[in-house]
Amino acid sequence: MLCPICNSEAEEINKGTFDGTTFRCPRDGEFAVADTVLKTKRTATTQQWENALELAKHRAKPNARPRILTYDF
Numbered sequence: 001m002l003c004p005i006c007n008s009e010a011e012e013i014n015k016g017t018f019d020g021t022t023f024r025c026p027r028d029g030e031f032a033v034a035d036t037v038l039k040t041k042r043t044a045t046t047q048q049w050e051n052a053l054e055l056a057k058h059r060a061k062p063n064a065r066p067r068i069l070t071y072d073f
Contacts, residue, residue, distance in 0.1 A: 001023070003023055005025065005027075006046065008026065011025075020032050031057075031066045041070075041073055052072035
């Protein structure tokens, strides 16, 4: 599986109850991406993905995995 942010090799980790995919990337760390985002934002630039991850990190509770949602773009 490829990281949607940097396109490097990433691991899909526990899905849990979240409606999306959770990634473990050596560069970008652990984060989740909503299925809607994966379907509609695949052509977004690396910079757009990085910005979305930063917004998700700011929104996440302490020690929680960030979740990239549609309004992060």
